[in-house]
Amino acid sequence: MTRTITPRLRTLVLLFLAVTGALLAGAGPASAHAALTGSDPSQGVVVTKAPDQVTLTFSENVSMNDNSIRVLDPKGARVDLGKPDNLSGTTYGVQLKSGLAKGTYTVAWQVVSADSHPVAGAFTFSVGTPSRTVASVGDQDVGGGVVGWLYGFGRYMSYAGYIVLVGGAAFVLACWRRGSGVRAMQRLVVGGWLTLTAATLWLLLLRGSYTTSGSVGDIVDLNLLGQVLQTKTGAALVSRLLLLAAAALFIAVLFGAYDKREEGEDKRDLTFGLAIGGTVVAAGLAASWAMAEHASTGLQPGLAMPVDVVHLLAVAAWLGGLTALLVALYRAPAGTPVESVAVRRFSRVAFGSVLALVATGSYQSWRQLGSWSAFTDTTYGELLLVKIGLVALLVGIASISRRWTGRLADSAVTETEAEAGAAASEEAEKAKATVKASAATKEASATSAKAPTGASGKVASVDDDANDGPAPDADPERAAQLARQQTAMDTARQKRARDADPHRFGLRRSVLAEAGVAVVLLAVTTVLTQTEPGRTEQDAKAAASAASSSSASNSSSGALTLDMSFDTGGKDGKGVVRIDLDPATVGSNEMHVYVQRPNGRAFDIPEVKVAFTLAAKNLGPLSVAPDHVTTGHWAARGVQIPMAGDWRVSVTVRTSDIDQVTVSKNAQIG
16 A cells, blocks of 8 residues: 555645746745835936935735935945935835035935835935945845745745645534544544644744845844744734644544544534634734735725735635545545545535635635736736636636536445355354354364273373363464454454455545645645736836836936837846936936835846937948946946937847847937
8 A cells, every 4th residue: 555655745845946936936036016116216217416316105904113314425435424314105205414415316225015025125316416326225125035045935834734734624524523532534634733833833933034145044033033023924823833732622622522522412512623723723824925925905904904814715615625635545544545535525615625725715806917918928827827727727627626526425235235245154154164163163072081091091191281281272472463453454454445446446546636736726826926916017117117107307408218128038137228318419318227026116127239320311220338337227328329329229138148139219319
């Protein structure tokens, strides 16, 4: 039996590791869930008078500390006065030192969005006339690196532990009460509890580094841990640990007093009490996610959070129950196999869970996407389509399992009759053996009585020895050994008989396939929770477009701004490149190039080149290689435009050693 099961379970574990590694590694840094929708001064603007403060407006509320907004002068020195203030709603500002000199200033910001994810960015503005700046804001790819990967893995394990814990306990209590005495089921549920507890502690320890420096060394920084405990996410993780203590008591009763309780009114009362208490604890654990992530911000949070709790409970009841059924089918003792009635009960529970998932998932999709186009235009929408496809596949396989369940139920009566017949035959054989043994004993006694006891006296001597010492068959150790051998043989025979049932075998394979798809589904869901919602991404794009228009209108007379989308086809290959040419006249010009992701977040790429071509006069291409200034920002001075006309501005963007594309636009210059 073990040799048959082990390769299948090993395949499932390898699938789990491969999918987890591919998705978490491919996801890279956690996408921004709060987007910068505006600033004053705006990005790239040249102002005549130094501002008193810098303000940033985000798409949702964010958490800040003293270093969340830094303003650096051209030499890299800080010119802000400290911790930012919440001026109104989602607008935050930081005061600047007086008497700022002319030149280009860098604004670097790093905050934590309301749904717990870190986000960072940078932009520049100039006072008087632009200047070359050497300000460095460091790596703005927060939420990535080793700490980001470890945090993502912890999130996956916390979801997996919750699903196994809640779904396994629900399966025992609602579908297979005899399972409370099965060691494999006890290990499954306790394993889920241990996984969720360890993952929660792991996330609490990583949280400070994840939202700030991203350094592995900061994981053990107690000061950061103290700051985390004062945040909404820290409170959610601590409350999860407290609820897990209550869950430990629930598990102790379920697999202790409940298993030992005889069937009757007392056990029914205990079942009802465990059901109520378990539901409260499971809902509380689900709320620890809802209160700190997507559901807690955006549209209708008062409705979204309870809907999210129901969604998580339905996922646990379905996928966790599926895991418990898989363990029961493969690991349940031969004397306590999972009954067909338990499988039918779980089938009904799973069906109800799917209905709840469809209802709550539809609401969540509408809330996070906002439009049909977001399905294909945003990363969140694309991942959601993958999740929907996996759920559909899982439902399809589940329908096959339901058919096997029906066949298993049809054969239950036949199996019972066969087992009864086998038991009767076995008893009959034992009775025959007893009769034969009794006859043999009588015959031996008669022979002994007739044997001569003359000169030799051997028979009497043998009989005396037999009466004086214990008979070989009366040896207690030998009897115990024979009993163990007989029990092992009976168990093996029962397992062979059980495994020979084609209906149970078919159900096993279909449930195993369901579990494999569920592992992939859980990995996709974990990545989805770390991805910026489609509605927010589209709002950020619109805000970035509006900011570009505002920047163009606020720049000096005659300045030119061009926005061009690009897609190199490789990793991180999509984005928007913006060209600012000032004053966009014949002669010397200053050019700034900005590269942003689709969500408006600045990022660096290996190479940017610009070329100007005036086809009407057969001039060009006039190539310009701008210098890198800061994250997502390149600049070049003294760009010469020899004559006025309709110039074609081409930008070559290279995002890797092999991924490159050239995008172009025409503009009137001079």
